[in-house]
Amino acid sequence: MPLFMDIANDSVNKVHEELCGDNVEIRVNDESVIAILADGLGSGVKANILATLTSTIAATMLEEKLGIMDVLETLEATLPKCQVRNLAYSTFTIVQVFRNRMAYILEYDNPPLVFIRNGEIIELNRTAIEFQGKSVYETTMKIEKDDIMAFFSDGVIHAGIGNCLNFGWQWEEAANYLLARSYEDKRAKDISMALIDICYNLYGEEPGDDTTVVVMKAEERKYLTLFSGPPLDKSKDAQIKNILDKARGIKIVCGGTAGNIVAREYGEEIEIDMSTMSEKVPPIGRMKSVDLVTEGVLTIRETLRLLEDYLHNRCGREIFEERNGASMLANYLINECTNIDIIMGNSINPDHQNPDFPEELSIKWKVTQKLIDLLRYFNKDVNIVYI
């Protein structure tokens, strides 16, 4: 079974710049996961173009299984030369993890990749390849569960120069900071957000360079099945039980009617936990065969709002700890699984279409779609089963 790669990246731009001079390209396909960080020379538009070209060309060529020498030659021949410095230049780090757990790491002039295994930073067994007078370092190794790979642009190790630290913090310090975060934070996103935050603070909120970090964490796959919305054709109700019976991992039902159907098919009772009731979100229900039953559209909408706040750094992990349906659902979706199957029925509650009703009731489908997009953004492997 291939490991799941939890990938997250965050950036801050150099002060007064609209564009970031670093670019991250992530490709996920059946054979491998590719993550590339390119840091273009200079800043602003020029750097952005160099970085985007570099990362996109490399990602596309690797995806098409071309050799690394071909990639380097293409980059060299394609990148425009900087008129100020007469160099075609963009530093980059490439990580490609294959299904058989082999990782291929290629580093060119970015700060070295931080590899964390079993709570320690380990030294990579790098081999230098000479390419037109420059050294590119390549590493091939097998990855294990819970390995963390973090790589960043030099903006990270320059953070604080001339501001609160004379020489910025060094690679060792940045690496140790990542190591410390890896003990307490579960998700790649938490680690990458934490590192970028601290860099931004070291710069005194005026970054002197584009600063970007990519964090990849190898995990066992964990599955979650979410049943949202009853099927249009009532005779298919029995199929739901079949699907849920076969499903691995966590099972969640979103929607009152959907919950009633599952309870009937399993011959169980839903017990409502009134203590989880709040003004915004109806309480959750519990039943034996399912891990969580929530109300539908209002809960999903609130979950979506929580996750958007979390994504845009308007709030922290406390959103996962509240005792209400939306918070619990968010926690399951973000922290407890890597693969999500969503069973979506097309049935529409005719009563919800009443024009006197608030609009929010008629938009379950739309809200669910948004949630799916957001989960994909969080790097979840989402499959939709229409029934």
Place this chain on the structure above:
Amino acid sequence: MKTMSICIGSACQVKGSYHVVKALNEMITAQGLKDEIELVGSFCMGKCNEGVAVKCDDVIYSVSVDNVEEIFEKILRGN
């Protein structure tokens, strides 16, 4: 012992089931009926148009924040 189930489905929630539950709880406490009436939640009862749906002794009442006292008294009298 009577059981009152309050619908906490989407439509009823929007129509204020949270406040109805709060009001009912307050009345039950105020009148010292804690041992006689149990409040439970229930997902959709199929009365979305007439929410908030409150079911007691197999009768479904349409309750709102405004008439919750009146209906509560009615259910008690029926006792």
